[in-house]
Structures are given as C-alpha cells and as structure tokens.
Amino acid sequence: MPPVITVEHLRKVYGHHVIAVDDISFEVERGEIFGLLGSNGAGKTTTVECVQGLRTPTAGKVRVLGKDPRTHAGDLRGRMGCQLQESRLPDHLKVWEALDLFASLAPGAVDWQTLIEQWGLAEKRNASFSSLSGGQRQRLFIALALVSSPEVVFLDEMTTGLDPAARRIAWDLIEKIRGRGTTVVLVTHFMDEAERLCDRVAVVDKGNLIAVDTPRGLVVRYDPLEQVVFTCELPELEWLEGVPGARSVTRRGRRVVVEGTGALLVHVAAALVERGLAPDDLRVIEPSLEDVFLKLTGHLVED
Amino acid sequence: MTQDGTASSRAARHGVSHPGGLRVLLKLTWIELKLFLREPMTIVFTFAFPVVLMFVLGEVFGNQPGGTDERVFEGVGAMNYYAPAYIAVVTMSVGVIMLPARLTDYRSGGVLRRFRASLVPIWAVLGSQVLAALVLGVIGAVLVAAFAAVFYPVHFPDSLALLAAGFVLCSAAFAAVGTLLGAVMPSPRAAQGAGLMLFFVMLFLSGASVPMEVMSDTMKRIGDFLPLTYAVDLLQGAWSGGTWDWTAALVLAGIAVVAGVLSLRVYRWG
Numbered sequence: 001m002p003p004v005i006t007v008e009h010l011r012k013v014y015g016h017h018v019i020a021v022d023d024i025s026f027e028v029e030r031g032e033i034f035g036l037l038g039s040n041g042a043g044k045t046t047t048v049e050c051v052q053g054l055r056t057p058t059a060g061k062v063r064v065l066g067k068d069p070r071t072h073a074g075d076l077r078g079r080m081g082c083q084l085q086e087s088r089l090p091d092h093l094k095v096w097e098a099l100d101l102f103a104s105l106a107p108g109a110v111d112w113q114t115l116i117e118q119w120g121l122a123e124k125r126n127a128s129f130s131s132l133s134g135g136q137r138q139r140l141f142i143a144l145a146l147v148s149s150p151e152v153v154f155l156d157e158m159t160t161g162l163d164p165a166a167r168r169i170a171w172d173l174i175e176k177i178r179g180r181g182t183t184v185v186l187v188t189h190f191m192d193e194a195e196r197l198c199d200r201v202a203v204v205d206k207g208n209l210i211a212v213d214t215p216r217g218l219v220v221r222y223d224p225l226e227q228v229v230f231t232c233e234l235p236e237l238e239w240l241e242g243v244p245g246a247r248s249v250t251r252r253g254r255r256v257v258v259e260g261t262g263a264l265l266v267h268v269a270a271a272l273v274e275r276g277l278a279p280d281d282l283r284v285i286e287p288s289l290e291d292v293f294l295k296l297t298g299h300l301v302e303d
Numbered sequence: 304m305t306q307d308g309t310a311s312s313r314a315a316r317h318g319v320s321h322p323g324g325l326r327v328l329l330k331l332t333w334i335e336l337k338l339f340l341r342e343p344m345t346i347v348f349t350f351a352f353p354v355v356l357m358f359v360l361g362e363v364f365g366n367q368p369g370g371t372d373e374r375v376f377e378g379v380g381a382m383n384y385y386a387p388a389y390i391a392v393v394t395m396s397v398g399v400i401m402l403p404a405r406l407t408d409y410r411s412g413g414v415l416r417r418f419r420a421s422l423v424p425i426w427a428v429l430g431s432q433v434l435a436a437l438v439l440g441v442i443g444a445v446l447v448a449a450f451a452a453v454f455y456p457v458h459f460p461d462s463l464a465l466l467a468a469g470f471v472l473c474s475a476a477f478a479a480v481g482t483l484l485g486a487v488m489p490s491p492r493a494a495q496g497a498g499l500m501l502f503f504v505m506l507f508l509s510g511a512s513v514p515m516e517v518m519s520d521t522m523k524r525i526g527d528f529l530p531l532t533y534a535v536d537l538l539q540g541a542w543s544g545g546t547w548d549w550t551a552a553l554v555l556a557g558i559a560v561v562a563g564v565l566s567l568r569v570y571r572w573g
Contacts, residue, residue: 077422
C-alpha cells in the first residue's frame with residue numbers, strides 16, 4: 001500500500017537566512033499515528049504546514065494521498081483534517097455554527113452532533129467562541145479537524161492548554177480515531193504523549209530529522225541501558241557484575257543500581273534468590289523517550 | 304461500511320458532489336450576517352446612528368419645502384433631502400466601518416488560516432462579507448426610509464428602480480473601499496480608527512448632513528473627492544425627480560472596480 005504522506009528532502013527558508021526546515025524526509029503509513037517530536041522552533045510546525053499545503057516549500061517534494069497539496073488542494077478537500085497551532089474563529093461564532101459550517105465544506109462529513117458529544121462540548125454548543133476556555137477551544141478545533149471524516153488528520157500541539165484529565169480523554173479519542181483507520185500526524189513536544197500514542201516517532205531538531213522509529217525502537221537503538229534497582233544492606237556486591245547483561249553496579253546509599261541490557265531483571269532476580277536475598281522493592285527503570293531525546297539532541301525539550 | 308461503500312463515497316467526494324463554491328458562499332454569508340448582527344458596532348453605526356441623526360435633522364428642519372430657507376435642500380423638503388442621503392450613509396457605514404474591522408480581524412487573528420486549511424476559497428470569504436454587508440445595508444436603508452415615512456411626510460421615491468440600482472452601486476463602491484482598507488490596514492484597531500475617521504469626514508462634507516448650499520467653497524472642494532458626495536447625489540436624484548446622475552454613477556462604478564481589483568490583489572491569507 002502506498003504511504004499516505006511522502007516527504008522528500010523538504011527545505012523551507014524564510015526570507016534569506018532563516019532555515020526553518022533544512023532537509024527532512026519521511027513517510028507516513030496508512031493507519032498509523034506518526035509523531036513529530038521536537039522542541040519549540042525545531043521546525044515541526046513548518047514541516048506539517050508544508051505537508052498541509054499552507055506553505056510553499058523552498059525545495060523538496062511533498063505528497064499527501066498521492067497528491068501535491070499545493071497544486072491539487074481541491075483533490076484533498078475533506079480528505080485532510082487539520083488542527084492548527086495558531087488559529088482562531090470569529091469571536092461571536094457559536095460552537096454548533098462552527099461545526100455546521102466546517103461540515104458543510106466537505107461532503108461525506110460525519111454527523112457533528114456525535115463529535116460535539118465525544119469532545120465534551122455538548123453543553124457549550126450555543127456558546128460563542130470567545131467565551132470558550134483554552135481547553136474548550138482546543139477540543140473544538142480537534143472536532144473541526146475530524147468533522148469532514150478525513151483520511152489523514154494533523155494535530156499540532158493538540159493537548160497544549162488541556163488539563164491532565166482532558167489530556168487523557170484526548171489521548172483515548174486519538175486512539176479511537178486511529179482505530180477507525182484514520183492516519184494521524186501528531187506534532188508534539190510532550191514526550192509522554194509521543195511515547196503513549198505514537199506508532200512511530202520522528203525526532204526533529206534544528207530543521208533536521210535525526211531519528212525515526214517506534215518509541216521502543218528509539219530507546220533500544222539510542223539508549224538501550226535499563227536499570228534494575230533494589231534495596232540491599234550487603235556491603236559487597238561484586239558478584240552482581242557477573243550477572244548476564246550487567247554493565248555496571250553502583251551503590252547509592254542503601255539502594256543498589258545495576259545498569260545493563262537484555263533480560264536484566266530476570267537475571268538479577270535469579271542471582272539474588274541464589275544468595276538467599278529477597279528485596280521487596282526490586283524493580284526496573286526503563287529508559288524513557290526523554291532520555292533518548294536528550295541523548296540525540298543534546299538538550300532538553302523545554303530548552 | 305463495506306469496502307465498496309467506502310470506495311464509492313470517496314469517489315463521490317471528488318466527483319460531482321463536491322460542494323459548490325456557491326453553496327459555501329451562501330453558507331458563509333448567512334453566518335457572516337449573524338455575526339454582524341451580534342456586533343454592537345453594527346447596531347450602533349448601521350441601524351441606530353442614521354436613524355438618530357434623521358430624528359435630529361427632522362426635528363430641526365421639518366419637511367416643508369423651503370420651510371427654513373428657500374436656498375437649501377435643493378427646493379425639496381428637508382426630509383425628502385435627507386432620507387436618500389442617509390440611505391447612502393448606511394451603505395458607507397457598512398463599507399468603511401464594518402468591513403475593514405472584520406477583515407483585518409480575520410487576517411491577523413488566524414481566522415483566515417483556519418478557513419484556508421479547510422480550503423475555503425478567498426473569494427468566498429471576501430464575497431460573503433460583501434453580500435452580508437449588502438443585506439445589512441438593505442435593513443439599515445429600510446429602517447431609515449421607514450422612519451422618515453412614518454414620522455415625516457416624505458414622498459414615495461420617484462423611481463424605486465433607480466433608487467434600488469443606485470443603492471446597489473453605492474453598496475458595491477463602499478464595500479470595495481472597505482475591503483481595500485481591510486487589506487492594507489495592519490490591525491483591527493487601525494482599521495476601525497481609519498474607518499471612523501472616513502465615516503465622520505464623509506458624513507459632514509458630502510452634503511449628507513450639511514446641505515451643499517450652505518457649505519463653504521473649501522468644504523465643497525473636499526467634498527468633490529469623497530465617494531459619499533456622489534452616492535448622495537445619485538440616490539437623491541432617484542428619490543426626488545426619478546433621475547439618474549450619470550456622473551455620480553460612473554464615479555461610484557469606477558471606485559468599485561478599482562478598489563475591488565486592488566483589494567483582491569492586496570488581500571493575503573494571514
């Protein structure tokens with residue numbers, strides 16, 4: 001099956017000097033949640049805006065569902081749904097009017113009454129846009145992105161401004177969207193969001209794409225060391241270094257940290273049992289996407 | 304849904320059932336109309352202000368031909384002079400106050416980006432504003448005419464057809480001016496300021512409030528450069544005498560075309 005989105009050597013320069021996107025290539029497969037992860041100003045939004053046809057690339061090739069979004073925008077009407085990072089609706093426009101309007105822009109639109117319920121906007125249906133809170137606006141924009149029942153939907157920083165409970169609900173709904181076969185492109189700077197939702201993540205830094213893989217794959221490839229931690233009073237622990245997969249053993253006060261790869265937890269546990277030890281707080285700390293990100297870009301996402 | 308169903312609905316989506324630009328235009332126009340009516344500025348400047356001024360002028364001058372002075376109001380009753388003039392003022396108010404504020408707001412606030420991402424054509428965005436403005440103008444004009452007819456014995460327009468034609472021409476000219484302002488002004492506040500200034504300058508120097516006969520030469524010379532002067536002439540001719548002022552009509556048509564073309568060229572997506 002051909003990819004839903006193909007981006008080849010995308011480059012976007014603003015003015016003469018500002019290189020927003022240097023050279024980015026990737027493909028998005030049908031039915032996956034594809035994440036663009038990076039700090040602010042990394043070039044994520046510019047990249048998706050080029051893919052959406054909102055900006056003209058300086059160089060490179062972009063195809064969405066086999067079409068060039070700049071020259072064949074009409075062919076993509078309703079097949080692409082967008083939640084933009086910076087956009088607004090007229091202040092006095094009511095929630096139901098916005099949904100009704102955007103539903104009328106594309107044939108095959110879903111029943112927006114369902115969307116209004118799903119996204120928790122039912123009691124706000126007659127509220128004007130200006131009276132909505134940040135989270136409510138965000139949910140309305142996501143609902144608008146979905147109203148044409150698109151084949152691919154772009155969500156740019158969709159959970160920014162949502163409270164933790166609303167984020168969880170949004171995540172569940174995104175998984176439901178994908179469950180219906182819709183391809184999702186998720187732009188985010190939240191590691192937990194990318195890790196939880198994305199089938200594949202592209203790490204973007206300074207206008208370049210520095211790695212693409214599943215969240216787990218990125219971890220295995222770039223930061224494979226996991227840590228097994230437990231509490232133990234024994235002063236002498238050298239025997240742990242012989243455990244298969246262990247790279248190092250460190251004592252931090254009463255806590256012992258064994259760092260290594262493979263099925264480390266099982267081997268450490270077996271070794272402990274062999275010595276007649278049974279610490280009740282034995283656990284494994286897996287490297288997170290954040291660790292990988294730090295390793296890949298050399299800086300934290302908030303920087 | 305079966306595979307077939309999905310495929311055929313996809314096909315239909317890109318085939319003939321593609322929503323026509325006209326339908327989108329009408330839908331947007333209806334929404335714009337509702338939005339304008341929720342805006343206090345519309346109520347004040349398009350509906351209330353002209354009627355209030357008509358009331359003041361009517362109470363001061365009455366409607367006796369030459370009732371105050373033989374030389375003013377072109378020999379007709381003051382209210383027969385002012386009713387068409389204020390219909391022209393309504394079209395101006397919609398054009399220079401409502402439209403620029405709305406269009407700059409859409410551009411700078413990200414509303415246009417939102418529309419564009421959903422592939423709403425720009426001509427539909429601009430067109431819906433202009434159509435909504437025309438409808439608002441009709442409501443405002445009917446209010447002015449009805450007020451004059453009920454409270455002062457104004458005569459029925461001598462040529463309703465010419466009045467209607469003139470009204471459309473005035474609306475088009477001021478809508479084009481307003482759209483151009485909306486395209487060049489950097490922010491809604493700047494647009495509103497410029498619009499209000501144009502509104503008051505035209506209100507007082509075009510013969511719509513102060514009759515031409517009592518204006519100084521300087522005022523008249525300035526008035527010659529103001530579109531409202533021609534709009535007032537055109538509508539007064541149709542109202543009293545049933546004549547068509549070709550000079551005024553041509554000037555207004557020229558303004559409509561030039562400003563309209565310019566604004567389409569200048570107006571950009573956010």
